Amino acid sequence: MHFKSHSGKMLSESSSFLKGMMLGSIFxxxxxMLGHIKIGNGNKMYxxxxxxxxxxxxxxxxxxxxxxxxxxSKSFRVYCIILVKPKDVxxxxxxxxxxxxHCDKAEFFSSEKVKVFESINMETDDMWLxxxxxxxxxxxxxxxxxxxxxxxxxxxxxxxxNLKYFLLRKDPSQPFYLGHAIKSxxxxxxxxxxxIVLSIESMKRLNKLLSFPEKCSEQGxxxxxxxxxxxxxxxxxxxxxRAENAEDSQGKDIFNTKSxxxxxxxxxxxxxxxxxxxxxxxxxxxxxxxxxxxMHVMMYGVYRLRAFGHIFTDALVFLPPxxxxxx
Amino acid sequence: xxxxxxxxxxxxxxLNFLIFLCGLAVGFVLCSQLFSILLGEQDDTQPKILxxxxxxxxxxxxxxYHLKGQMDFNADASQHKDENTDIADNxxxxxxxxxxxxxxxxxxxxxxxxxxxTWAKRCNKVLFMSSEEDKAFPAVGLxxxxxxxxxxxxxxxxxxxxxxxxxxxxxxxxxxDDDTYVILDNLRWLLSKHSPEEPIxxxxxxxxxxxxxxxxxxxxxxxxxxxLKRFVDAFKTEKCxxxxxxxxxxxxxxxxxxxxxxxxxxxxxGKETFHPFVPEHHLIKGFLPKTFWYWxxxxxxxxxxxxxxxxxxxxxxxxxPTTMYELEYLVYHLxxxxxxxxxxxALPENIRKEISQAYKNEDPK
Numbered sequence: 001m002h003f004k005s006h007s008g009k010m011l012s013e014s015s016s017f018l019k020g021m022m023l024g025s026i027f028x029x030x031x032x033m034l035g036h037i038k039i040g041n042g043n044k045m046y047x048x049x050x051x052x053x054x055x056x057x058x059x060x061x062x063x064x065x066x067x068x069x070x071x072x073s074k075s076f077r078v079y080c081i082i083l084v085k086p087k088d089v090x091x092x093x094x095x096x097x098x099x100x101x102h103c104d105k106a107e108f109f110s111s112e113k114v115k116v117f118e119s120i121n122m123e124t125d126d127m128w129l130x131x132x133x134x135x136x137x138x139x140x141x142x143x144x145x146x147x148x149x150x151x152x153x154x155x156x157x158x159x160x161x162n163l164k165y166f167l168l169r170k171d172p173s174q175p176f177y178l179g180h181a182i183k184s185x186x187x188x189x190x191x192x193x194x195x196i197v198l199s200i201e202s203m204k205r206l207n208k209l210l211s212f213p214e215k216c217s218e219q220g221x222x223x224x225x226x227x228x229x230x231x232x233x234x235x236x237x238x239x240x241x242r243a244e245n246a247e248d249s250q251g252k253d254i255f256n257t258k259s260x261x262x263x264x265x266x267x268x269x270x271x272x273x274x275x276x277x278x279x280x281x282x283x284x285x286x287x288x289x290x291x292x293x294x295m296h297v298m299m300y301g302v303y304r305l306r307a308f309g310h311i312f313t314d315a316l317v318f319l320p321p322x323x324x325x326x327x
Numbered sequence: 328x329x330x331x332x333x334x335x336x337x338x339x340x341x342l343n344f345l346i347f348l349c350g351l352a353v354g355f356v357l358c359s360q361l362f363s364i365l366l367g368e369q370d371d372t373q374p375k376i377l378x379x380x381x382x383x384x385x386x387x388x389x390x391x392y393h394l395k396g397q398m399d400f401n402a403d404a405s406q407h408k409d410e411n412t413d414i415a416d417n418x419x420x421x422x423x424x425x426x427x428x429x430x431x432x433x434x435x436x437x438x439x440x441x442x443x444x445t446w447a448k449r450c451n452k453v454l455f456m457s458s459e460e461d462k463a464f465p466a467v468g469l470x471x472x473x474x475x476x477x478x479x480x481x482x483x484x485x486x487x488x489x490x491x492x493x494x495x496x497x498x499x500x501x502x503x504d505d506d507t508y509v510i511l512d513n514l515r516w517l518l519s520k521h522s523p524e525e526p527i528x529x530x531x532x533x534x535x536x537x538x539x540x541x542x543x544x545x546x547x548x549x550x551x552x553x554x555l556k557r558f559v560d561a562f563k564t565e566k567c568x569x570x571x572x573x574x575x576x577x578x579x580x581x582x583x584x585x586x587x588x589x590x591x592x593x594x595x596x597g598k599e600t601f602h603p604f605v606p607e608h609h610l611i612k613g614f615l616p617k618t619f620w621y622w623x624x625x626x627x628x629x630x631x632x633x634x635x636x637x638x639x640x641x642x643x644x645x646x647x648p649t650t651m652y653e654l655e656y657l658v659y660h661l662x663x664x665x666x667x668x669x670x671x672x673a674l675p676e677n678i679r680k681e682i683s684q685a686y687k688n689e690d691p692k
Contacts, residue, residue: 021357024354025357027355032358032359164664165664276652276655280656284661297607302657303666304638305658307510308414309418310659312410318665
């Protein structure tokens with residue numbers, strides 16, 4: 001009698017336990033599924049909406065023959081557009097004397113004519129209008145001469161050789177729109193402060209749309225102004241071109257909106273044992289927020305100062321520009 | 328009777344309920360574990376923090392731990408996979424440099440720490456010299472006071488200490504401040520053309536007060552083994568004394584007295600390698616006013632602008648901690664891919680012979 005009631009009790013207890021377990025598992029499964037979809041989306045939104053273009057690995061490069069390498073080096077023709085205003089004149093001078101000498105061609109597009117320097121006058125103060133006109137000018141004049149178009153502000157320092165290295169194996173007939181990509185709500189855009197790279201195909205598509213105000217308006221924001229880099233992203237999106245974040249083979253950004261000094265200061269605060277390792281890519285293309293003096297220091301630091309006895313066998317060869325004494 | 332029965336039933340239900348809850352919890356936990364195994368954790372998309380730096384191949388000790396041409400593949404290997412350091416590694420063995428860094432108790436954490444984190448590890452041996460010993464850092468205690476007027480005392484004692492403990496461990500003996508940034512690879516290139524048996528020392532040469540000139544203290548200077556021996560000896564025989572507290576000038580006077588030559592440290596096209604200021608001060612025309620003492624001190628014609636500084640610069644001074652790391656990044660990390668540098672100095676003759684010999688001896692693969 002006792003035994004029976006005992007086992008009866010046990011049976012009801014174990015069945016409660018089992019019921020609990022089952023219910024717990026079902027709850028868990030539901031939550032995991034939901035969470036995963038949510039997290040999956042979240043990750044996608046923050047990391048994978050920008051299709052990350054990675055720089056080529058050494059293994060890929062070694063597959064290229066010697067002859068191909070020479071051909072390749074010459075096959076990258078980069079046209080640099082620098083948008084300037086009269087207030088930028090000291091940065092303009094620095095940029096003119098430093099990194100732009102390494103573009104295949106560099107031209108300065110200014111809001112108005114400036115006595116001291118040659119520039120192409122855009123006759124407008126509005127950055128977005130300047131940008132549109134500059135892209136149109138460059139495309140109309142140079143579409144057959146250059147296959148990559150790099151736009152920058154004069155506060156940016158760029159290493160064009162590293163840009164070309166990154167573009168290795170990238171087909172300019174594809175619509176590329178690269179740089180330091182940011183997500184703003186629904187829109188992925190390349191931040192102008194890190195420099196904007198467009199392939200010739202993207203230039204083609206953009207220029208087609210420039211004459212269609214519904215697709216690519218001159219007056220982006222209705223209530224307040226939208227920055228020119230976002231406006232560009234909207235137009236390009238309408239032309240079927242998506243922004244992509246450029247990274248090296250380790251996932252580090254190569255287009256930077258900050259200066260080396262700022263990165264170092266942050267690393268000293270956040271990663272004091274790995275300051276240089278945690279700082280920036282060895283193959284960085286741009287840094288931003290430099291003073292004119294810092295541009296000259298970067299020129300020396302990048303193109304001249306080095307450690308003896310460290311040799312690199314690179315897949316491309318770039319010669320120093322003619323008539324230049326600081327590189 | 329029914330009341331007791333009721334409570335009995337109630338407690339039984341309570342118990343059942345509790346057991347049910349336990350089952351719920353257990354089921355949940357087990358299931359979530361199962362899922363996490365099945366789905367695998369999302370990889371951290373952050374670039375891995377690098378534990379080993381290929382440039383950290385040299386331990387603080389007697390270069391015993393130097394990885395000859397070997398790379399630590401846990402390090403940021405892909406950036407440096409195209410890098411061949413055979414020549415640098417060869418020079419590391421051929422031109423042994425002991426560095427001592429002038430610092431003090433107040434500056435160990437503020438300044439010396441960043442020297443330790445950057446260029447110091449490329450010395451064959453490095454010592455931090457302070458007025459008091461610090462076993463943890465570690466720093467050698469010279470038993471002096473601190474202060475600008477103690478600099479020459481500290482220098483004399485530091486060189487004596489190095490002479491007494493490490494004479495045979497190096498060929499060249501470099502003094503630097505805790506705000507000097509030194510590029511050891513370039514120093515080795517410079518010194519490889521000389522013998523440690525020569526009585527000679529190198530640095531940024533200044534012309535006043537001493538006939539053969541003397542070397543700027545802050546830009547750092549390096550003594551040959553013979554020069555070190557003569558210097559230490561001179562204090563024993565009182566050929567030199569603590570004649571003044573101006574460290575670099577007093578040392579320069581002593582060097583002249585003991586017939587140690589003030590060497591020309593400029594590169595093969597006449598550009599200076601040791602710098603008493605940061606790159607910006609030298610590279611920007613007009614940064615240093617024309618009335619500044621510097622223009623009258625330089626032994627060789629001083630140059631501002633791009634001609635100021637060799638591509639193979641050895642040192643910069645007044646380098647704050649941020650700039651230490653910036654220079655480290657610019658010299659050893661950031662580079663223009665595929666760029667053919669204008670200045671292509673030759674390898675020292677003896678090194679070139681050795682390397683070609685080494686290649687000849689290698690079995691064809």
